[in-house]
């Protein structure tokens with residue numbers, strides 16, 4: 001169970017627009033509410049994302065760590081919701097091409113972060129590309145988000161297949177978003193489970209939970225607030241609170257590779 005190490009988990013998907021960023025932000029919010037120290041790494045390197053959702057304007061990103069005199073505190077953005085944001089802003093290929101000295105600077109900053117952290121949540125982009133794959137590979141746990149749409153199911157399957165067959169990842173947590181009800185969510189999970197069971201030997205899927213379609217989510221997006229703040233107690237917020245409770249029961253490895261520095265090492269030194 002809980003050890004001194006932070007847990008790094010990604011929120012990812014095969015298909016875009018399934019609700020990853022909303023879920024990551026609100027999970028961060030719920031975990032912070034129960035006293036957890038949370039940093040949300042915005043690893044969706046296409047469009048600015050987390051900051052837009054929250055109406056915040058980060059002035060810096062990870063790469064500013066290499067500017068003279070810049071510290072982790074300059075790069076991390078505090079939010080009014082009890083958690084912090086770390087904007088990645090650049091892709092894995094840029095990270096790989098950092099000099100040895102810059103990689104060490106980054107790792108030292110992450111060491112500093114680790115002392116003050118329970119969860120690092122990685123909001124990835126969608127699809128099967130290097131950025132998504134490598135952030136997922138480096139994380140200790142992966143939450144794959146899908147919706148009842150058939151294309152979302154096939155894209156989730158494709159992501160899981162590539163991660164397993166090309167990268168040896170076998171364990172995935174599955175979250176069904178935008179489901180009409182709990183039964184429908186279970187059915188979506190069951191379809192994915194059967195496909196993986198049939199075609200991908202050795203893959204283990206764990207049903208992490210569901211979040212219902214809730215009109216308050218869109219309203220919160222427009223208001224640039226987490227739905228768990230805008231509509232605390234609403235159906236989406238209740239579901240994410242339950243997910244946050246589930247996450248707190250996940251085992252946290254007490255070996256060194258459960259260490260946040262190893263997350264970055266896996267990213268930075270993958271050649």
Ligand SMILES: Nc1ncnc2c1ncn2[C@@H]1O[C@H](COP(=O)(O)OP(=O)(O)OP(=O)(O)O)[C@@H](O)[C@H]1O
Nearest residue numbers: 016017018019020021022126178212213214217218
């Ligand atoms: N449970 C929900 N109920 C209602 N609407 C939702 C729900 N979850 C997400 N949405 C809607 O879906 C939109 C897309 O969500 P979000 O930006 O979080 O997806 P994403 O997976 O991060 O997208 P991308 O792949 O582009 O990063 C939101 O703006 C919101 O309006």
Ligand SMILES: [Mg+2]
Nearest residue numbers: 020021044049
């Ligand atoms: Mg997103």
